[in-house]
Amino acid sequence: MPTAIGFSRFGAPEVLHPLQIETPCPGPGQALVRVRAAGVNPVDCKIRRGDFTGAEPEHFPQRLGNEFAGTVVAMGPDTPAESAIAVGTDVLGSTAAQAYAESLVVDTEGLAVKPPSVPWEMAGGLPAAGQTARTALSRLEVGAGDVVLVHAAAGGVGTLAVQLAGELGAQVIGTASEANHDYLRRLGAAPVRYGPGLTERVRALAPEGVDAALDLVGGEAVITSLALVRDRYRIGTTVDQGAVAEHGVQRVGGRSHAALQEVVDLAAADRLTLPVRTFPLGDAASAHRAVETGHVRGKVILTVY
Structure with a gap:
């Protein structure tokens, strides 16, 4: 058996x-x-x-x-x-x-x-990671010339989302611990440390703004994304249903x-x-x-x- x-x-x-x-x-x-x-x-x-x-x-x-x-x-x-x-x-x-x-x-x-x-x-x-990442990017209408912020970019979905966004012609900024910054650079993303001051650090990397954000952790990641992305319909989360209800961001993945x-x-x-x-x-x-x-x-x- x-x-x-x-x-x-x-x-x-x-x-x-x-x-x-x-x-x-x-x-x-x-x-x-x-x-x-x-x-x-x-x-x-x-x-x-x-x-x-x-x-x-x-x-x-x-x-x-x-x-x-x-x-x-x-x-x-x-x-x-x-x-x-x-x-x-x-x-x-x-x-x-x-x-x-x-x-x-x-x-x-x-x-x-x-x-x-x-x-x-x-x-x-x-x-699972591949379908989640690709369908999320599609829902967020990520394309050539976009600046995309991926929260938790070194995990499974994040790793593939960074690369798939790059394949679509987007510029990617990825949050991760400093131990994963060189890894994200190899994937083609500009790494940024999460934690207090994240919004300012992302703005320094993208002075002309962020077009879309993919949240894979919830909580403060969504709040940061709201401060950076003009159109909240281009903010997606795979985990934070509360943010979907409260802020009108998208529940993405699938x-x-x-x-x-x-x-x-x-x-x-x-x-x-x-x-x-x-x-x-x-x-x-x-x-x-x-x-x-x-x-x-x-x-x-x-x-x-």
Whole structure:
């Protein structure tokens, strides 16, 4: 029986434990994927902690994981003969709360073919961060000549947003700790230290103004963006729903197969980089601890070999 990682109560990373699951069977339009790598995202930690609990009773055990890369080992019935996805195809894609596992069933329409040149670990971290970054930039109408401020630019979404904005012809300013400033310069961004005085430091780098801002941390990042960007509809946040309601900024991110394919194509052309830190599937607790430090450069990945 395949192994998955889940939890039977909310709590610290230690609540994560192996689960033995039945081998899932793909239905029409679906594929069974043998997972090789799965991305770990901050939302996984929030779910594990119980941050989203409501009035409805919770059901356990619960599983985690929204992105993966692996190999198709079975196809559901009625698969079109001309489909690009077939048994033996290496793929990557996104799912909902099941990617921390040795195998999973997904709809084929959400899959992209993994280029041979893209390592498994990188492929496992591209779907969620890549789709979020690309769809966010699209919603903010980022284009050539724009000055874009990316908050938390050294993380997974930030790393890809910096590079994708550059591909669109924008000038990028990225906030990060000083330890990541050289890293951001290599990605093509002008780095700036977050914290008190951030607004003035950004203005010094962009005296003619900032056209759009992407917030990946919430709180003061949105307030700073409001002081710098004239059109608040060009301020987007992936995390701060309160700011959306209070200030009228956009809630951005989301999934788009076109966005995923664009990211995959750029990675295949060696025009995107995504540093990863890996942990074996059975050590998901350590992976969560790393993410919860808030200082991961790129992505944390669970490997399944």
